[in-house]
Amino acid sequence: MGISALVMLGIGLGAAAILAVAARVFYVKVDPRITATEDALPGANCGGCGYAGCASCAEAIVAGKAPVDACIAGGPEVAIQVAAIMGTEIGVAEPRTANHFCTGGDRAERKFHYEGALDCRALFDLHGGDLRCKVGCFGLATCVRACPFDAIVMGPEGYPEVSAEKCTGCGTCERVCPTKVIQVFKLSDRLMHFNNDHECLPPCRQLCPAQIDIPSYIDLATKGQYAEAVDVIKERNPLPLICGRVCPAPCEAGCRRVAIGDEPVHHNYIKRFVADWEMHHPQAPPVISPETGKTVAVIGGGPCGLSAAYYLRRLGHRPVIFDAKPALGGMARYGIPEYRLPKKTLDFEIDEILDLGVEVRCNQQMGRDFTIADLESEFDATLLAMGAWDNSSLRCEGEDLDGVWKGTEFLQKRELGIKVDLSGKRVVVVGGGNTAMDACRSSLRMGAGEVTLLYRRTRKEMPANQVEIDAAEHEGVKYHLLAAPKRLIGDEKGKLTQIEYIKMELGEPDASGRRRPVAIEGSNTLMDVDVVIAAIGQRPLKDWYTKDLEERGLKLTRWNTIEADEKTLQSDVPHIFTAGDLWSGPALLIDAIGTGRRVARSIQRFLLGLDLGFPEGTFVGPQKLAVSNLVPVLGVGPRVRVSQPELQVADRIKNFEEVDLVVSPESMRDEALRCMRCGTLCYFNDEQRDAHLSGRPLRKKVGELLQNSPTLR
Amino acid sequence: MNHTMELVIGAIFINNILLAKFLGNCPFLGVSKKMETAVGMAGAVVFVLTLAGMITWLVEHYLLAPFGIEYIRTMAFILIIATLVQFVELFLRKSIPALYQALGIFLPLITTNCAVLGVAIINIQEGYDLFDAIVFSAASAAGFGLALVLFAGIRERFETIRVPKQIEGTGIGLVTAGLLALSFFAFKGMI
Numbered sequence: 065m066g067i068s069a070l071v072m073l074g075i076g077l078g079a080a081a082i083l084a085v086a087a088r089v090f091y092v093k094v095d096p097r098i099t100a101t102e103d104a105l106p107g108a109n110c111g112g113c114g115y116a117g118c119a120s121c122a123e124a125i126v127a128g129k130a131p132v133d134a135c136i137a138g139g140p141e142v143a144i145q146v147a148a149i150m151g152t153e154i155g156v157a158e159p160r161t162a163n164h165f166c167t168g169g170d171r172a173e174r175k176f177h178y179e180g181a182l183d184c185r186a187l188f189d190l191h192g193g194d195l196r197c198k199v200g201c202f203g204l205a206t207c208v209r210a211c212p213f214d215a216i217v218m219g220p221e222g223y224p225e226v227s228a229e230k231c232t233g234c235g236t237c238e239r240v241c242p243t244k245v246i247q248v249f250k251l252s253d254r255l256m257h258f259n260n261d262h263e264c265l266p267p268c269r270q271l272c273p274a275q276i277d278i279p280s281y282i283d284l285a286t287k288g289q290y291a292e293a294v295d296v297i298k299e300r301n302p303l304p305l306i307c308g309r310v311c312p313a314p315c316e317a318g319c320r321r322v323a324i325g326d327e328p329v330h331h332n333y334i335k336r337f338v339a340d341w342e343m344h345h346p347q348a349p350p351v352i353s354p355e356t357g358k359t360v361a362v363i364g365g366g367p368c369g370l371s372a373a374y375y376l377r378r379l380g381h382r383p384v385i386f387d388a389k390p391a392l393g394g395m396a397r398y399g400i401p402e403y404r405l406p407k408k409t410l411d412f413e414i415d416e417i418l419d420l421g422v423e424v425r426c427n428q429q430m431g432r433d434f435t436i437a438d439l440e441s442e443f444d445a446t447l448l449a450m451g452a453w454d455n456s457s458l459r460c461e462g463e464d465l466d467g468v469w470k471g472t473e474f475l476q477k478r479e480l481g482i483k484v485d486l487s488g489k490r491v492v493v494v495g496g497g498n499t500a501m502d503a504c505r506s507s508l509r510m511g512a513g514e515v516t517l518l519y520r521r522t523r524k525e526m527p528a529n530q531v532e533i534d535a536a537e538h539e540g541v542k543y544h545l546l547a548a549p550k551r552l553i554g555d556e557k558g559k560l561t562q563i564e565y566i567k568m569e570l571g572e573p574d575a576s577g578r579r580r581p582v583a584i585e586g587s588n589t590l591m592d593v594d595v596v597i598a599a600i601g602q603r604p605l606k607d608w609y610t611k612d613l614e615e616r617g618l619k620l621t622r623w624n625t626i627e628a629d630e631k632t633l634q635s636d637v638p639h640i641f642t643a644g645d646l647w648s649g650p651a652l653l654i655d656a657i658g659t660g661r662r663v664a665r666s667i668q669r670f671l672l673g674l675d676l677g678f679p680e681g682t683f684v685g686p687q688k689l690a691v692s693n694l695v696p697v698l699g700v701g702p703r704v705r706v707s708q709p710e711l712q713v714a715d716r717i718k719n720f721e722e723v724d725l726v727v728s729p730e731s732m733r734d735e736a737l738r739c740m741r742c743g744t745l746c747y748f749n750d751e752q753r754d755a756h757l758s759g760r761p762l763r764k765k766v767g768e769l770l771q772n773s774p775t776l777r
Numbered sequence: 778m779n780h781t782m783e784l785v786i787g788a789i790f791i792n793n794i795l796l797a798k799f800l801g802n803c804p805f806l807g808v809s810k811k812m813e814t815a816v817g818m819a820g821a822v823v824f825v826l827t828l829a830g831m832i833t834w835l836v837e838h839y840l841l842a843p844f845g846i847e848y849i850r851t852m853a854f855i856l857i858i859a860t861l862v863q864f865v866e867l868f869l870r871k872s873i874p875a876l877y878q879a880l881g882i883f884l885p886l887i888t889t890n891c892a893v894l895g896v897a898i899i900n901i902q903e904g905y906d907l908f909d910a911i912v913f914s915a916a917s918a919a920g921f922g923l924a925l926v927l928f929a930g931i932r933e934r935f936e937t938i939r940v941p942k943q944i945e946g947t948g949i950g951l952v953t954a955g956l957l958a959l960s961f962f963a964f965k966g967m968i
Contacts, residue, residue, distance in 0.1 A: 067844050067846060068844075068846040068848070068849045071840065071841070071844060071846055071849065071853070072849060072852060072853065072856075075836075075840075075853055075856055075857065076856060079856055079857070079859075079860035082860060082864060083860060083863055083864060083867075086863075086864050086867045086868065087867060089871075090867040090868055090870065090871035090872070091871070092870050092871050210936075240936070
């Protein structure tokens with residue numbers, strides 16, 4: 065007995081001694097950050113992060129293999145602690161949640177056979193299944209069963225729905241989903257996603273400068289989910305009220321309706337309808353990422369600046385908008401007349417953005433009220449988005465006469481409260497763009513006796529929106545096409561009395577693809593006139609470009625735009641970014657909104673110290689893909705486009721009431737149902753459609769789909 | 778040579794430590810959900826079991842037997858195996874970091890693996906000499922690994938089939954383990 069106790073004691077002591085020596089001899093210096101991180105982690109060893117226990121997770125974080133917010137159980141608080149240990153930005157500690165965010169990329173091949181399998185992955189292994197895209201979801205609820213937190217349920221339409229409260233972002237659903245339809249991502253990933261060439265992009269989405277997910281919001285609008293539709297739009301465009309009214313909709317050019325000999329779907333009716341609905345049915349403000357403590361100066365409160373500020377704010381930064389004018393909105397306020405875009409509507413949209421926590425400093429002009437050095441001392445980055453406000457000159461004699469006005473200067477007078485009396489006067493507007501149209505229609509509303517438009521090409525070449533050209537004509541504007549001003553003649557007091565113009569004819573196409581107008585010698589004609597409004601193009605002003613900016617290395621092009629990286633919009637000064645018209649030259653409102661989001665992404669990455677580059681295959685702007693399949697669809701014929709209600713001409717030309725009215729819910733739905741759902745049916749293959757048309761029995765889900773799809777019925 | 782072959786085949790197939798002797802069921806059910814962890818665990822077990830088989834044999838024959846205190850064998854072996862595992866962990870971490878990374882967290886888990894203790898005791902009970910004890914330990918560990926990897930392969934498939942709610946997870950796991958054991962029963966006629 066005694067000896068056994070002694071032996072056990074001996075073995076015990078021996079073991080202890082060996083371990084003590086081994087611990088000394090085999091001591092490995094551990095990065096103190098690993099220990100600190102391990103202490104910060106909850107120690108639950110739940111494995112939710114994908115590593116075997118908290119210790120290995122801590123090691124992975126310190127080795128840079130896992131993000132600082134890898135811990136699922138700990139949530140944002142732990143992520144912030146870990147970020148502090150690692151010395152990185154807390155901004156990356158955004159919560160992650162699962163969601164559908166189908167871009168159509170990197171997914172299943174476009175073939176499918178239903179083999180009776182009961183699991184998405186089994187089905188995927190058998191090549192496909194009854195896939196319908198929003199989605200690309202097989203609808204067999206594998207993610208529902210896999211979710212350890214019961215956060216996913218199958219919705220009424222057979223697609224999984226994630227409960228935001230229950231979801232911890234653990235990623236189990238993403239791991240089991242074979243088509244990666246359900247994904248775990250951060251808000252910023254979603255907001256800052258740009259189209260990629262491997263994605264299933266419907267043609268309208270390819271052409272939209274802001275890359276709005278058009279089929280999705282149309283789909284939601286048909287189902288009556290207006291608030292959700294607005295959310296979808298606002299992920300790409302925070303100004304749907306404005307765009308729903310004035311956007312010329314370049315997206316419509318790609319609409320597949322055109323391929324079957326029909327008119328394109330009128331996206332703006334739908335966008336405006338849902339946006340107007342939201343204005344009258346206030347929704348909860350959108351989700352904002354945790355505060356990053358970073359501040360950004362946004363110079364210029366136009367569509368671009370507002371768009372950038374909106375996204376920067378949603379990413380958790382603190383943008384401050386500076387604007388030289390007394391109110392925000394830029395060209396949307398001072399360039400677009402009241403009858404097209406009521407200021408009340410504009411104010412609502414701007415207030416919605418400001419309510420997120422965006423600070424505004426109006427009547428502050430760059431170079432006059434503050435300098436770049438002031439900005440550098442207060443802000444982490446600067447965005448220059450002051451637009452293009454300088455009017456091009458008519459380049460003819462007599463331009464400084466009393467009565468010769470510039471387009472944008474004339475248009476902003478009303479908003480600035482400057483009285484303009486045009487009653488009974490003869491007005492000539494020179495130009496063919498939207499500014500010219502706005503000048504014509506505004507002059508009429510200010511009482512002008514006669515408004516004539518001089519344009520040196522034909523109606524077909526006018527860059528203005530077609531609806532504007534038509535509306536101006538309906539209201540009584542006289543079109544003097546193929547005519548260019550030659551000379552402006554005044555009386556002895558310097559007051560404009562006559563305009564001399566010359567007739568033109570169209571010659572060879574020029575660089576812009578439009579036929580170059582050539583003057584017909586000797587065709588000079590005189591016309592009596594009281595006011596000439598020159599609206600022949602704009603370019604950025606240069607008054608803000610002071611010496612200190614030049615010394616920092618900021619360069620301007622010969623068109624007064626800022627020189628910056630084509631994709632990231634970062635200027636030669638790393639902390640100065642640019643976007644909108646100040647970068648591109650005069651362009652559409654939706655272009656400014658699109659570049660605003662793009663520059664927000666660059667600033668976000670700059671502030672977090674990440675690489676500014678885009679993933680391979682990214683399209684930063686509109687890009688028509690050659691592979692788009694726009695063949696007519698069997699069984700789908702033309703459907704009449706819904707027409708927009710508008711005020712009668714007699715009721716509208718004496719005032720600035722909004723002309724175009726919102727469509728009724730029924731008309732909106734009719735129009736939305738004209739959408740052929742390109743890209744939302746990318747897995748709906750020919751075999752299935754042929755089976756349907758020849759009356760053969762269909763596989764279950766596709767059959768249901770056809771039953772419920774008015775466009776394919 | 779023939780005897781050694783018999784020992785190896787017997788340990789791997791016929792008297793499989795997991796499926797015939799039902800030792801080491803905890804890791805068998807615990808780490809068999811993913812093939813990756815199953816392989817890691819199998820590797821760690823082979824490593825530790827072989828070492829433990831050798832050391833416990835030495836302790837038995839040069840410490841316990843001379844004093845005639847074989848009755849404290851179980852206690853002594855537990856202590857020795859625990860120390861051994863800790864030692865191996867420290868050693869690997871310093872000297873062979875790559876192997877440490879691969880076996881990682883499985884090493885501490887083996888401390889409480891009854892398969893290790895079981896094999897060490899069988900070595901003594903069967904009266905193996907040192908060489909046989911090492912061969913038997915290694916072969917038993919290989920058998921453990923084989924069963925674990927097979928089982929993990931089957932369990933991975935469970936994720937893609939519909940299992941009745943009542944027997945999801947461990948329930949179906951145990952049923953499968955039983956069936957697997959039955960199928961190993963067929964090896965009985967080999968020797």
